[in-house]
Amino acid sequence: MLQIRPIVTALRRHKAGTILIALQIALTLAIICNAFSIIQQRLAHLSQPSGIDEANIIVVQNEWAKPMSTQQVNAQVDTDLEALRHIAGVRDAAISNAYPLRGNGWDDRIMLKPDQLKPTTSTALFFSDERLLDTLGVHLIAGRNFLPGEIKAMDVRDELSPPSAIVTQALAMHLFPNGSALGKSIYFGDAHPVTIVGIVETLQPHSVDRWASGFASQTTILPCRLLSDWGNYYLIRTEPGQIDAVAAKVRQTLFAQDAIRVISDKDGIQEFPQIRKEAYERDRGMAVLMGIVCVVLLSITAAGIVGLTSFWVGQRRKQIGVRRALGARRSDILSYFLTENLLISGGGALVGIVFAMGLNLWLVTRFEMQRLSLAYVLIGVVMLLLLGQGSVLAPAMRASKVPPVEATRSI
Amino acid sequence: MFGYYVQLGVRSLKRNPWLTALMVMAIGFGVAASMITYSVFRAISGNPIPEKSERLRVPQLDNWGPEHARALGEPAEALTYTDAIALWKAHQARMQTIFYEVTLSVIPEHGGSSVPFNMSGYAATGDFFRMFDVPFLYGSGWNQSDDEGHADVAVIGRDLNERLFKGANSVGREINLRGHSYRIVGVTDHWDPKPRYFDLFSMFTVNGIGDASQIYVPFSKAIDLKLDTGGRNSCGGASSLNAGWDGWLRGECVWISMWVQLDTPAEVERYRQYLRNYAEQMQQSGRFQWAPNVRLRNVTEWLDYEKVVPPESRISLVVALGFFGICLINTIGLLLAKFMRRAPEIGVRRALGASRREVYLQFLIEASTVGLAGGLLGVLLTTIGMFGVGLIFEPQIAKLAHLDVSLVVLTIVVAVLATVLAAFYPTWKAAQVQPAWQLKSN
Numbered sequence: 001m002l003q004i005r006p007i008v009t010a011l012r013r014h015k016a017g018t019i020l021i022a023l024q025i026a027l028t029l030a031i032i033c034n035a036f037s038i039i040q041q042r043l044a045h046l047s048q049p050s051g052i053d054e055a056n057i058i059v060v061q062n063e064w065a066k067p068m069s070t071q072q073v074n075a076q077v078d079t080d081l082e083a084l085r086h087i088a089g090v091r092d093a094a095i096s097n098a099y100p101l102r103g104n105g106w107d108d109r110i111m112l113k114p115d116q117l118k119p120t121t122s123t124a125l126f127f128s129d130e131r132l133l134d135t136l137g138v139h140l141i142a143g144r145n146f147l148p149g150e151i152k153a154m155d156v157r158d159e160l161s162p163p164s165a166i167v168t169q170a171l172a173m174h175l176f177p178n179g180s181a182l183g184k185s186i187y188f189g190d191a192h193p194v195t196i197v198g199i200v201e202t203l204q205p206h207s208v209d210r211w212a213s214g215f216a217s218q219t220t221i222l223p224c225r226l227l228s229d230w231g232n233y234y235l236i237r238t239e240p241g242q243i244d245a246v247a248a249k250v251r252q253t254l255f256a257q258d259a260i261r262v263i264s265d266k267d268g269i270q271e272f273p274q275i276r277k278e279a280y281e282r283d284r285g286m287a288v289l290m291g292i293v294c295v296v297l298l299s300i301t302a303a304g305i306v307g308l309t310s311f312w313v314g315q316r317r318k319q320i321g322v323r324r325a326l327g328a329r330r331s332d333i334l335s336y337f338l339t340e341n342l343l344i345s346g347g348g349a350l351v352g353i354v355f356a357m358g359l360n361l362w363l364v365t366r367f368e369m370q371r372l373s374l375a376y377v378l379i380g381v382v383m384l385l386l387l388g389q390g391s392v393l394a395p396a397m398r399a400s401k402v403p404p405v406e407a408t409r410s411i
Numbered sequence: 412m413f414g415y416y417v418q419l420g421v422r423s424l425k426r427n428p429w430l431t432a433l434m435v436m437a438i439g440f441g442v443a444a445s446m447i448t449y450s451v452f453r454a455i456s457g458n459p460i461p462e463k464s465e466r467l468r469v470p471q472l473d474n475w476g477p478e479h480a481r482a483l484g485e486p487a488e489a490l491t492y493t494d495a496i497a498l499w500k501a502h503q504a505r506m507q508t509i510f511y512e513v514t515l516s517v518i519p520e521h522g523g524s525s526v527p528f529n530m531s532g533y534a535a536t537g538d539f540f541r542m543f544d545v546p547f548l549y550g551s552g553w554n555q556s557d558d559e560g561h562a563d564v565a566v567i568g569r570d571l572n573e574r575l576f577k578g579a580n581s582v583g584r585e586i587n588l589r590g591h592s593y594r595i596v597g598v599t600d601h602w603d604p605k606p607r608y609f610d611l612f613s614m615f616t617v618n619g620i621g622d623a624s625q626i627y628v629p630f631s632k633a634i635d636l637k638l639d640t641g642g643r644n645s646c647g648g649a650s651s652l653n654a655g656w657d658g659w660l661r662g663e664c665v666w667i668s669m670w671v672q673l674d675t676p677a678e679v680e681r682y683r684q685y686l687r688n689y690a691e692q693m694q695q696s697g698r699f700q701w702a703p704n705v706r707l708r709n710v711t712e713w714l715d716y717e718k719v720v721p722p723e724s725r726i727s728l729v730v731a732l733g734f735f736g737i738c739l740i741n742t743i744g745l746l747l748a749k750f751m752r753r754a755p756e757i758g759v760r761r762a763l764g765a766s767r768r769e770v771y772l773q774f775l776i777e778a779s780t781v782g783l784a785g786g787l788l789g790v791l792l793t794t795i796g797m798f799g800v801g802l803i804f805e806p807q808i809a810k811l812a813h814l815d816v817s818l819v820v821l822t823i824v825v826a827v828l829a830t831v832l833a834a835f836y837p838t839w840k841a842a843q844v845q846p847a848w849q850l851k852s853n
Contacts, residue, residue, distance in 0.1 A: 016836065020744040027737045031730060038726070065516035065527035066590045104643075117478060156639065157659045230514070230639060255526075262516050262529045278805075285803035286723050293730055296440055297737060303433050304741035311748030359733075367722040 003332075007340045017308055022348035025384055028301045029352030030359050033380040035290040037360070037372050042287040046280035050100040051168075051202030053137030056091070056238045057272040058247050059099055060084075062254065063231030063262040073227040074153040079257050081131075084234060087249050089242030094131040096233050097226040098124070098206040101279035105206030106226075107215050108160075112175065114191040121174050122215040123167070124205030127154070127226035133166075133200065135237045141169065143182045143198035146223040156228040160188050163223065166198035170217035194222075208279065210368070231262070243271055298387060305391040309337065313399040320399055321406025330400040337396035338389060345388035349381045356380070412769075413776070420777030424784075427749065431781065434745050438785025441738030442826045443792035448724070448731040450797070450818055451804055454811035456720045459604040460544065464710035466672050467542060467609075468679065470498060472690050473704035474663055475647040486704050487647055487665040488717070489612045492634075494689075495667040499536065503685045504671035505678065506542050510535035511667050512613045512642030513633060515626055518587040519575070530571055531641060532626030533610075534633030540566070540597075542672050543609055548572070550582035550597035553629060557596075561631040565593035568625035572598045591636055593628060605811060608710050611717040612668050613642020640666045683707045723804070739833045742781075746837040750774055757841055758849025767842045774838040775831055782830025786823035793822055 011018045062080070064073065077095050084093040098105035106127075109119030126132070130146040143166070150164060165186065172181035185193035203219045205212060226232070234254075238246045250269050254261065263269065313320075320333055360372035424431040458464050472494060473486035480486070490498070495509045510533045519525040533539065540552030553564045565586055572581055581595050603623035628638075637656050646664040673679045683705065690703030708716060750757075757770060794814055801809040 016747060016840070017744060020740055020747070024737055024740045024744070027733065027740070031733050031737070035730070063514075063516065063529055065518060108646075155655075157654075157656050159654045159658075228639060230641075260527065262527050264529065281805050282721070282723055285805075286727070289727055289803045290730070293444070293734055296444075297734055300437050300440065300738055300741055304437070304744055307430055307433055308744045308748055311752060314752065363726065367726060 003336055003339055004343070007336065007343060011340065011343070014312065017312070018344055021305060021308060021344050022351065024301055024304055025345050025348030025388065026352035026355050028297055029349055029377075029380050029384050030355035031297060032294050032383070033352075033356040033372060033376045034359050034363060035294050036376045036379065037370070039287045039290045040376070041370055042283040042290075045208065046283040046287075048204065048208070049202055050204040050276070051136075051138055051200070052100060052204075052272070053237060054272045054276060056240060056243055057136065058236040058238065058243060058250065059102075059270045059272065059275060060234040060236065060250055060254070061231065061264060061268050061270075062234055063264075064229055065260045065262050066229075068229045070153055070155045070227050073229060073232075074225065076258060077225065077227070077232070080234065080254055083253050083257050084236055084250070087246055087253055089239050089246045091237045091239055092131055092135045093234055093236045094128055094135040095225055096126055096128040096132060096235055098126050099136075099233060099235060099275075100204035100206065101208060101275055102206040103279070107205070107212070108188050110171075110175070110220070111187040111189065112185075114187050114193070116187070119189075121171070121218060123171055123218045123220045124207075124212075124215050126203070126206075126219060126221045127224045128221060129223065129225055132221060132235070135235050136203070137237060138203050139201040140166075140198055141201050142180070143196070145198060146221075150223040152224045153227055154224040156226060156230075160190075160222075161192045162194055164195045164197040165223075166200060166221040167196055168200055168203050168217060168219045170202075171220065172196070172199050174218060247271055298383070301384075302387050302391040305341070305388055306395060309341065309392050309395040310398075313337070313395045316399070317402050317406055318409075320402040321404055321409070324402065324404035325407040333400040333402070334396050337392055337399055341388045341392040342385065345385050349384055352384070353377055353381070412772075416773045416776040417780060419773060420780040423749075423753070423777055424780060430745055430749055431784075434742050434781050435784045435788055437738040437741045437745075438782060438826050438830055439788030439792055441735035442786060442789035442822055442829070443796055444731040445728075445735045445825070446789065446793045446818060446822045447796040447800060447812070448728045450793075450812040450814070451800060451808060452720065452724050452728045454813075455606060455724060455808060456714075457605075458711060458714075459606060459608045460710060463542075463544070463672070466674055466709070468671055468673055468682070468707045468709050469713050470669055470671060470682070470686055471706040471708070472686060472693075473701065474665070474693075474699065476699065476701045477704075479647045484704070486706055487645065489643075489645070489665040490667045490669050491663055491665050492660045492667060495669055498669060498686075498689065501685070501689075503682055504673055506538040506672040507670070508536045508539040508542055509630055509667050509669045510539055510610075511630075511633075511640045512610060513626070513628070513638050514641035515588040515628075515638070517571070517575070517626075518590065520585075520587065530568075530625040531622065532568070532624040532628070534628050534630045534638060536630045538672075539627070540599075542670060543604075545602050546600040548598045548600045549580045550595070552627075553596055558629050558631055561635055562629055563591070563593045563632060564596045564629060566597040566599060566627040567595055568599050568623060569601050570623065571625040588626065588628070589636075589638070593632075599627075606714065606719045608714055608719075609670060610642070610668060611713065611719065613640065613666070634660075642666065679707065721808075724808075727803070735829070739829055742830060742833045743836060746778060746781075746834050747840060750837045750841040753841075754844050755849050757844040758846045761844065761846035770842045770844075771838055774841050775834055778834030778838070779827050779831050782827035783823065785830060786826030789822045789826050790819050793818070 081093050081095060084090060106125045107122055108125055110121055110123050112120050129151040130148055133140055133145055167181065175181055175186065176184060181196045181199060184196050186196065187193060205215055205219050236246060247269055251263055254263065356372065356377055363369040364371060471486040474491055474494060475487060499507060499509050512531065513534050514529050514531045516527045516529050518527045536558045537553045537555055548569060552566055553562060557564055567586065572578060581598060584595050585592050586595055601623065644664050644666040671682060673682055686705040686707065687703045690699060690705055693699040797812060797814055800812045
């Protein structure tokens with residue numbers, strides 16, 4: 001530590017090199033802190049639980065090929081579901097207009113009073129019947145499931161007038177922070193009250209994208225079969241390990257009931273693990289990209305430090321020899337270069353913190369990203385200081401091996 | 412002299428292979444990262460209809476009011492049935508079309524083994540084809556009298572024509588869509604603008620990129636047949652759903668896209684004024700309780716407003732450019748080290764009569780050989796990286812990114828230019844070397 005003054009004096013003679021290394025460290029720090037932050041946010045986002053028994057769920061997109069009345073569709077749905085439930089390995093099946101991570105669906109405003117102008121919040125609406133909870137494997141934590149008698153058949157363009165609803169815990173907490181939501185009424189923009197009869201632990205809405213953040217985790221299940229002559233989804237829950245076997249039989253089973261329907265070859269029958277993978281493709285991709293950037297960036301910065309320090313060592317061989325001849329130990333030479341690098345990296349890191357905050361501010365204002373947590377900045381600083389010390393070690397070792405006799409050469 | 416300098420440069424690079432490899436790798440990685448992200452960005456932010464992007468415009472009007480706007484102060488992104496029909500009937504633009512997305516089941520004629528399948532497309536009015544420059548293989552679109560006469564006509568896409576008629580001219584043949592028979596009047600060639608700028612409202616697929624549409628039927632016929640929208644229906648919140656199909660048509664939910672073609676600024680202004688007048692009428696009639704709030708965006712403004720370029724693409728481009736910057740700073744440092752190590756050699760050359768200019772030239776040429784090598788490595792890494800794009804972006808976007816000649820040229824040019832730029836400071840330092848001092852100290 002006593003060496004700081006001579007080091008600073010020496011660095012003044014290598015302004016350009018010093019500034020270049022410091023700048024490189026500063027920029028690297030700015031990028032990796034924000035990359036860490038992005039990776040963490042994306043991983044947190046993609047590991048959110050959907051609340052359903054993902055490993056055993058099949059989604060069938062069943063479309064009708066001819067116009068039918070709501071009654072005809074309802075009868076066909078009953079037949080279809082009965083047939084699906086009879087496939088060996090099927091635990092239960094239900095009809096729905098949507099499912100978690102589907103991508104799009106019906107979301108609506110929710111009010112606490114019939115004449116309220118501004119909505120209290122928004123919610124995703126899943127239209128199904130009393131079999132949905134068991135089919136998805138969603139946990140009911142309070143209240144009751146729908147009763148078979150409560151279920152109505154509803155056309156897409158009919159008025160929304162369900163008698164009751166089951167909501168997620170997150171939505172219940174949002175609507176009624178100071179007490180139980182059970183038995184309370186909610187409104188979907190008109191005077192028709194809808195009573196909350198049950199609360200489920202978790203059921204992710206149809207989208208987890210940014211546009212859907214207004215109703216994140218807030219899902220409402222309504223006791224209506226939303227029937228359109230366009231089509232609907234059949235959700236199937238299989239016994240553990242049976243998913244592939246059941247998926248292979250679905251098409252044949254449904255076409256045996258009625259052949260005037262469309263089940264796409266491409267995505268007509270999907271297993272939920274695949275749906276999850278596709279829904280979070282962007283998040284995973286971004287995390288991977290940022291990971292690659294961090295690794296390559298750190299390697300390049302380290303290589304740059306090795307290169308420039310080696311050059312300095314080569315330039316100063318004579319001076320090192322003189323110091324050694326005057327009694328400096330090898331450890332003194334080693335610590336000289338380590339301290340020198342620590343000073344440069346430290347300076348670079350300080351500037352880098354400012355850069356990191358600046359870049360983060362831009363990301364926050366431009367892309368509505370989260371603020372950079374100080375922990376990532378600290379981790380980044382420590383990483384870069386260690387990286388600097390690590391990369392300077394080899395050239396510094398070489399410097400410490402310069403023999404004192406070097407001082408006598410070529411002068 | 413040039414050839415000699417190139418030779419000198421190559422020899423000098425061979426002298427410290429590690430340092431050289433380091434520089435080449437830094438430039439190669441930096442330029443490759445930038446080029447890969449740029450190719451994705453270029454693919455999704457391009458102008459899909461450059462020759463008309465100023466003339467095609469989207470009329471928007473605020474039917475929900477400030478209380479219920481989805482975006483602050485902005486009108487809805489599409490029109491209600493009421494407004495779409497009123498604006499279309501007024502015919503205030505040179506060309507105009509209203510349309511919505513439909514998914515229809517195609518029922519093959521001779522039952523047999525072939526099962527029905529679904530195809531997506533649009534229920535549109537006749538100007539659609541001419542406004543968006545849809546290319547035709549056979550026949551053409553329908554005209555306004557077909558629109559007004561609710562004709563049973565259809566235009567199908569090339570892929571569907573392949574599938575149903577093995578690519579033969581099917582104009583005049585019949586096609587059964589969802590149980591209703593239409594006469595084919597045209598077959599489009601492959602047409603799939605990316606992004607699908609005209610239908611950003613209802614595109615559920617990623618950023619306006621999906622499978623090419625294959626079916627077009629007259630808007631009026633689709634409404635007669637009560638074909639529901641296969642795209643988005645947004646009710647904003649002004650009023651709850653009205654019961655039934657007719658209630659929905661009369662209601663305030665928006666689901667119809669409209670485009671007009673206006674060729675001169677004067678026409679644009681006149682149309683904007685017309686929109687304001689229309690909104691004012693609605694205000695006077697009591698339907699709108701607020702002042703007129705209209706928009707008339709052109710294609711580029713519309714793409715921008717609808718945020719077609721995903722934030723991931725912008726962020727990764729910025730990060731990649733920052734990465735490239737760091738690689739260049741790295742290169743400056745290494746070049747500096749490399750050039751200064753040769754101070755004695757420079758001293759000798761200067762003493763033997765070389766001018767500063769010649770020293771400049773020699774070292775810049777040496778740097779550009781590094782840049783060239785870096786660029787070639789960059790091309791290689793970009794090629795490899797293109798396979799990895801699928802890991803980072805959705806398949807729909809990833810397949811748009813591709814390596815073409817212009818990208819290869821760009822990669823090399825950027826690498827060489829950036830390296831020469833990075834070499835300016837080290838070269839300047841090298842040219843400052845005092846010959847006398849160098850000669851003395853050795």
